[in-house]
Amino acid sequence: MTTTTVTYTDAEGTARTIDATVGDSVMETAVRNGVPGIVAECGGSLSCATCYVFVDDGQDVDLPEMSGMEDEMLYGTAVDREDSSRLSCQIPVTEGMSLCVTTPETQV
């Protein structure tokens, strides 16, 4: 059986792996399971930029391209933007995914 997981590592390096449901976003997976470090005030409507993550390097994953709105929101996040920055509400969980992301020190 394929497993589908998302691993969230916080700014201090503590990792937590969650069995994820296909169709949920990486943000929703975190929030439902109480992963600290992802606030997600707007519930995924791309309005708040409080579900900010860094997608860990060296993964063979095919993430959807960034929309113009997400791009603009990322320019104003609390922690400075990097090449790996994404809003986790915009990353859907896909079958067999084992994605690793790191949450920033602060979201607001």
Next chain:
Amino acid sequence: MSDQTTGLLIIGASQAGVQLAISLRGLDFDEHITLLGDEDHRPYQRPALSKEFLQGTYDKERLIFRSNEYWEENNIRLVKGARIERIDRAPDGSGTAHATDGTTYPFRRLALAVGARARHLPVPGADLDGVVYLRNADDALALKASLDSVEEAVVIGGGFIGLEAACSLQQLGKKVTVIERAPRLVGRAVGEPTSDHLLTHHRAAGLGIRLDTGVEKLVSDDAGRVSGVVTDDGTTLPAQLVLVGIGVIPNTELAEQLGLDVDNGIVVDRHAVASDGTTIVVGDVANLPNPLPGADPTERIRLESVNNAIEHAKVAAYSVVGKREDYAGIPWFWSNQGDLKLQIAGLSLGYDTTVVRRNDEQGKFSVLYYRDGRIIAADCINHPLDFMAVRNALAKGQEIPAAEAADATVPLKSLIRNLEPVS
């Protein structure tokens, strides 16, 4: 059951009550927590009810805040369908809450996260079938279930909920007319330039909008179902659905019974504590000192927003564990209306100058609000860059000079300055 005394009884299991419980566990509060919701649903996110849920892109399960396991693992007892009608209190703040079904909930400390309810339309015919409100999941479910027989809908109230729902109904193929009593849209939350922009855009997109228009009565067909809205200029607008979004009334009844100070909500101090010095009050129902840094501390407001529910509950959690954090921050709001994404940073209360930045080609539009020469807020439509710039500047107490901001081609981020120190 439920004779066991809980450490903290939270009445209200929406955004603020849920956040209070979650934040307390984050602060290592180790007493038992009971979270009472008066609806028959697990705690869920409300904002999508007028948008993704109504449009059918999110189902109910997707709106649920936390998995069942989360509550169990965190020793939080979640009770659905618990409607509290009376609370007995001892002088030390402990007491017992009595539900309408006879269940009692003894507690050592009480938190009220009781929210607000939809204001009802005070005209003849307002109780007809087909007249709906949109405050909770049951409202939204009933609304969705009724849509098949609807061709024409009238939305009463041109505020956030009314416009969001109107756009959703329009997307579902309904012919929609919005009636607003005031001379402009969303008058309570945005300035005139933003109201005008919304009006122009929504009209161009085919939404009927009637400003300065009151409702005389609602009329019905032979089956007793609503069939039309009669406005105060004598026009009858045919409608098989009437959605009313004319604001909310804070649920202050329990607080009044407890003898707490009540004035447009339950009056709290900067730490989310009510006038008795022990009851915690969070979210929409709280009348709080203006949280904007530097604001006049005697200025009071009630904030109906997700951001306020979350941030206020975090401060309240500190109060529960005996620490004192001031509630201070930059309120922000959002409203998605069709293809318009409105984001508001700060509070424009008391502004004296506005600066409009627009790029019609890209559909971007922002209004910056200034008071005594300092930026205090911004409404941004399809313009996250401006929104984030203003939100960050306000959070850091920085300035964006009005004269330079007027050039819409200059990114606001490049204009953010530290304030000159007052000599």
